[in-house]
Amino acid sequence: MAEVVVAPIEVKPSEPWFGKNEKKLINDPLHIDNPITVQVLGVCSALAVTTMVKPALIMGISVALVTGFSNLVISLIRNGIPKQIRMIVQLVVIAVLVTIVEQVLKAFSFDVWKQLSVFIGLIITNCIVMGRLEAFAMANKPWPSFLDGIGNGLGYAWILVAIAAIREFFGRGAILGYKILGPSSEFLINTKSSSLLSWYQPNGLMVLPASAMLLITIIIWIQRSKEAKLVDIS
Amino acid sequence: MDLLNIFIKSAFIENMILAYFIGMCSFLAVSKSVKTAIGLGAAVIFVLAITVPINWAISELILGPNGIFKTDLTFLRFILFIASIAATVQLVEMAVEKYSPSLYNALGIFLPLITVNCAILGAALFMVAREYTFTESVVYGVGSGFGWLIAIVLMAAIREKMRYSQVPAPLRGLGMAFLLTAFLGIGFMSLMGINPATYFANH
Numbered sequence: 001m002a003e004v005v006v007a008p009i010e011v012k013p014s015e016p017w018f019g020k021n022e023k024k025l026i027n028d029p030l031h032i033d034n035p036i037t038v039q040v041l042g043v044c045s046a047l048a049v050t051t052m053v054k055p056a057l058i059m060g061i062s063v064a065l066v067t068g069f070s071n072l073v074i075s076l077i078r079n080g081i082p083k084q085i086r087m088i089v090q091l092v093v094i095a096v097l098v099t100i101v102e103q104v105l106k107a108f109s110f111d112v113w114k115q116l117s118v119f120i121g122l123i124i125t126n127c128i129v130m131g132r133l134e135a136f137a138m139a140n141k142p143w144p145s146f147l148d149g150i151g152n153g154l155g156y157a158w159i160l161v162a163i164a165a166i167r168e169f170f171g172r173g174a175i176l177g178y179k180i181l182g183p184s185s186e187f188l189i190n191t192k193s194s195s196l197l198s199w200y201q202p203n204g205l206m207v208l209p210a211s212a213m214l215l216i217t218i219i220i221w222i223q224r225s226k227e228a229k230l231v232d233i234s
Numbered sequence: 235m236d237l238l239n240i241f242i243k244s245a246f247i248e249n250m251i252l253a254y255f256i257g258m259c260s261f262l263a264v265s266k267s268v269k270t271a272i273g274l275g276a277a278v279i280f281v282l283a284i285t286v287p288i289n290w291a292i293s294e295l296i297l298g299p300n301g302i303f304k305t306d307l308t309f310l311r312f313i314l315f316i317a318s319i320a321a322t323v324q325l326v327e328m329a330v331e332k333y334s335p336s337l338y339n340a341l342g343i344f345l346p347l348i349t350v351n352c353a354i355l356g357a358a359l360f361m362v363a364r365e366y367t368f369t370e371s372v373v374y375g376v377g378s379g380f381g382w383l384i385a386i387v388l389m390a391a392i393r394e395k396m397r398y399s400q401v402p403a404p405l406r407g408l409g410m411a412f413l414l415t416a417f418l419g420i421g422f423m424s425l426m427g428i429n430p431a432t433y434f435a436n437h
Contacts, residue, residue, distance in 0.1 A: 213416035224404035
């Protein structure tokens with residue numbers, strides 16, 4: 001289940017920059033080697049930021065950038081890191097990148113930064129970032145490592161956005177903040193603006209963190225019934 | 235009574251995993267057998283009991299406005315907290331590798347991942363947010379570690395039993411773990427809102 005160790009991928013210098021191996025590095029984490037549903041890394045924030053789509057989207061992009069660039073940096077300096085202090089070196093690199101992401105968000109998108117502030121900090125402790133550094137970047141060249149990081153970040157992001165979309169739609173009757181289902185406040189004041197779908201009563205269960213677990217269970221169920229080789233036989 | 239109150243609250247009512255869903259990664263991956271779960275749980279208690287007071291000292295004596303620099307340096311909190319946690323975990327890893335190689339092999343990548351276990355950093359941040367004193371922070375660290383141990387052992391025990399049940403093939407293992415966590419979480423929600431202090435006063 002949690003076999004995150006990936007065999008080093010041989011890239012010969014004559015190979016193209018974006019050949020078959022590189023495509024595999026991006027595609028695999030999206031589906032067959034997904035960080036959340038297969039590798040079980042980075043689940044904490046999947047529960048906390050997925051009540052609405054917008055923070056989930058920004059969180060996903062931030063994580064993809066941090067995993068990509070931390071993999072790149074660590075892979076560049078991998079031969080100079082003593083084994084005994086590798087975790088501290090890795091964490092300092094991650095913490096610096098997360099601080100950059102946080103400052104950029106604060107400058108360009110202040111309201112989202114306010115909404116996410118704690119969880120942007122918790123990217124440092126997101127298992128995906130460190131998991132990929134330990135399992136891939138410490139043993140591979142910079143370019144494949146960068147692609148592996150971006151791929152895993154995107155694999156994480158799409159699960160996050162999918163869960164957030166379902167939770168926001170059924171829990172609040174909205175997508176990206178636009179109300180679609182359910183009785184709106186305008187409806188109570190002015191009957192003309194009521195939609196055909198105003199009969200819907202928002203589902204309180206979808207607002208609880210436990211609902212994210214249930215949704216991930218459903219995603220795993222669907223994925224594994226399609227991909228027989230992912231089924232846990234132990 | 236106050237310290238006991240903090241202990242019970244952090245272990246059961248505000249359980250890191252089942253109430254806040256913090257520290258899930260290693261919880262899901264290492265809860266396959268009770269033995270490994272107890273090993274990792276003990277390691278988490280140990281790390282929390284050390285790092286929460288250390289981080290208390292860092293935030294009070296170095297980063298706070300009354301610290302040695304006499305300036306508010308709280309923006310450095312994340313980096314310093316994570317550095318002290320990483321150093322502690324590295325020490326624990328070396329000790330485990332030396333004294334218990336079987337536990338070291340069983341824990342595998344999840345021992346270094348204690349560093350990035352959200353529960354450790356989360357406990358440090360909660361400790362700052364709730365303005366605990368030094369003694370309270372020690373009790374809080376041990377208590378939330380104990381709560382983590384209870385949750386992971388509970389989960390491992392259920393999963394060991396699950397091995398003999400007829401689970402649909404795609405849900406076996408990880409899928410069932412997620413489902414069980416969701417139900418355990420809903421179960422622990424019934425503890426929310428209980429205040430041990432008033433409970434002991436009334437009984």
